[in-house]
Amino acid sequence: MDKQNKLIILILTFGVFGILNTEMGVIGILPSLAEYYGVSVSQAGLLVGLFALAIAIAGPTMPLLFSGIDRKKVLLLVLAIFVLGNIATIFITNFTVVLIIRFISGLFHPVYVSLAFTIAADSVKKEEAPKAIAKVFIGVSAGMVVGVPIVSFIASVASIQMALAFFAVTNALVLIATLLFMPSMPVKEKLSYGSQLRILKKSITWLSIIGVIFLNASVFGVYSYFAEFLTSVTNMPLNTITIMLFLFGLTNIIGNIVAGKLLTQNAIKTVVAFPFALGAVYILFFLFGELTIPMAIITLIWGIIAGIGANINQYWVMSSAPEAPTFANGLFLTSANIGVTVGSAIGGYFIAQMGTQYVILVGFISIILSLVFVFLRNYRYNNVQNNPLNSRVS
Template identity: 70%
Template sequence: MARRNNLLIFILTIGVFGILNTEMGVIGILPSISEHFHVSVSKAGWLVSFFALGVAVSGPTMPLLFSGINRKKVMLLVLGVFVLGNIVSIFTSNFTILLIARIIPAFFHPIYCSLAFTVAAASVSKEEAPKAVSKVFIGVSAGMVVGVPIASFIASVTSLQMAMVFFAIVNGIVFIVTLIFVPSLPVEERLSYGTQFSVLKKSITWLSIMTVILLNSSVYGVYSYLAEYLKTVTNIPSNTISLLLFIYGVANIIGNIVAGKLLTKNANKFVASFPFILGTVYILLFLFGPFTLPMAFITLIWGILGGVGGNINQYWLSSSAPEAPDFANGLFISSCNVGTTIGAAVGGLFISEMGIQYIVLVGILSLMLSLVTILLRNYMYSPTKQLSV
């Protein structure tokens, strides 16, 4: 049983890597897409922004719609949609068709990721669930970080089409191993849509949603401009910036492993301490931004905390609505995308008004607000004061 569960979690991890790789990997080939399809780089960027918008819109609803269907069949459907979208992307010469081939899979993205977290948590005991979910998060981090340089390298060495073949191969392999090795996963107790929607009546759910939005804003409101910060404030060359971004990505994966262990202990206290820890890192980032070696160390620690933060977000929302895990994970995915969008937008305003060196204020402000929602939830959800307003 343990071996089967480990194999299942490994397949889910590779699966979310393939999904996130398709979403984020295109960032590394935007200049090639711009040149190949004869569009501006900003227009090519629609492939990223429209995908994220599709995920944010479908996050709460699509997992809900498919929540009563055998989970293996749903996984195969989503992976099939991604493979077909990848194949169309390889052969099309029309940018509009390429955009459509990206947008359609985006609506199915939350279904697979939501199921991956739910199935991983359900495959082990309740106490070990955060650890199992943290393993799946390794695939999320790897897909967001590793896919970008790999796709860029393939496109530079071979062609744009071969980079897209890479996306298709990863998803195709996961489809095949899911078909062969993943057992049938029927839904034992189908929840009505009304039952799942009812979690939105609880104040604990909305506090958790606000926390996830704010925590994700605190990370990506700053991280989105890390390359520019390193270039302008730290004043380091582009190849060193690439190295530090890679360090951040690897550290992010380490953070997933660390978070799984910490969340299996006293989760509420650990989550409440997170804004203080990350806030301290941002203060150090502001003080030592001009210095290369301190920035390398700060980036490493920040990357670990970024991975931890992702796990905290998933745990915080799923634990607020354990009676509707698929819907809760869909809310998590959507809330993260909203937080990323808000953080990046506010970060842009801070940069235009105050300068890039003050970007850390976006993170610190978001953390201060998140601490309020975290402490309020801890108070309301304490063993002696369980309120369901």
């Protein structure tokens, strides 16, 4: 990989950090935002929920819509929308208007992220693509997990306005770097909308999408209530929980790096092994959830495995439709967000019915369902590969 490609991937990594941090960073300051906008905490939660809904809606459509335009111009457009949206949320105190702004930003989220994965993969040799994508995923993990305690810290030592300004500054810096250092990237081979939509006719695409929904639900169905688990089951103090969440984010990044190597060496074995590794971690959660030191160690391991899982999800959908990479990445983002929604909803149900420690069950159920679709997908792939009449996986 030459210096220019390394710089491009670095900019994209910080870019997805800014985009994902705009989405998830508000989680740690929801009570403060509720007070700032004059609404309840549950209403403030719509700042996250509507953003995720916009991503789920736009995932399959928006990347497809922009697939034929110069990639640099698209990146700049999305970053500009996020910068303006971030700035507006600082000064506008009307909650409804802020929700509309975040919903619009959410619609453009999958455009940038799916394009970042595609550009990273195109910048290296085909066999090195998982490693390049894994580097971009560092920004995804940092934005989703590490950004939360950073924004919370800024709000606690400065103000809620400064915390919101962090989103704007981050995206503005990436916008400047993209403008100055990224070359023009016209689409060399424009794919028609019809040719890209054709991947939806392939059974392997749908098996991959459903598999990813359950794979992501197996992680986020538990992680969504991790702080509550540490509070009510492990009895950790609030400052220790903040440290645990931060450590989870750091090990998540390590998992991204490990995933790039594993997927490059043997992707299928990595995907099949992941649910079993995650299941083993959840057994440890259930057995030692009340003990602080074992939980700290288990959390570090879980963070690494979760980081690997994020890369697996992208690979699983992308590899099912390599002929339409940007559209496939959009489908990945939609399926991943549906997984978060499904997992968190079922996790909340188990907590309400059985108690917080039983949130682990949503992880186990999702793992079992994901394995079904992983094996069905592998069976379909092998069946087509062994049939000489098929030139493409269908």
